[in-house]
Amino acid sequence: MELSTHEMDGGITRVELDGRMDIGGAAAVDMKMNLIAGSAKKLLIDLQKVTFLGSMGLRSIVIPARAVHSKGGKVVLYAPTEMVESVLKTSGIDSILPVHHDLATAIAALQ
């Protein structure tokens, strides 16, 4: 599981996740995600390259997202695959963390 970050215009932090968000993948990114959430106020979590998402992986997204929300920030999820999006919808997370497939719309939602 790989994680990279890019600072975008408008104070947006884009976190690109790459790989399987299974138990091992979640453990691999947990600390980095929490560190990023500690400083980011507008977080775009790019899921394009996430090939698997289980409940532990969900937790690795939701806990840092909550940290951002708690300080008045915003978080969006960007471009999950069909199956990953199905996991997001089944768990109900999509009702709290909006999912966008268009980058411009995702960025606009963070403004």
Next chain:
Amino acid sequence: MSTISSPVAAMPAEDTAKHVSRLTLKSQLDDMALLWPWVEALIAQFAIPSDTAFAIHLCLEEAISNVIRHGYNGDPGHTLTVDCASPNAHEFVFTIEDQAPPFDPLEPEHIEELVEPSPEDFLRPGGRGILLMRKFASTIKYERIETGKGGGNCLTIRFVLPE
């Protein structure tokens, strides 16, 4: 939920004949690293479609992590087995057996605690793993097995390939 007399009785003779593979894991989350390659080998062997493969990975990860964290309560000194059977070309049945105290993951009282409960129900993982399994598996069945040696739990997760 039903009670049966032995692990052998859990699997009808015709299913036993179509048993494909068994994976034995220690009751520690680290051992789950063995799960992915085992499932991948089955997926390759039977050319299982990608969506079903995703569902199998998802359900097995949820079910096995439940056994380790809740059934065995994090105690690493035990084992569990995962069996795969294929009664026909379109169906795969995974059976997870352990020797833990009675633990029915489908019962509401065993549903995972909220990580950070909040008025907005932000996380709502209570039942999240179970919700996912119910969504992605064709059927799930729990049975308590009484063997005379303390017994165990048996969770059967079935996947039917899309036509």
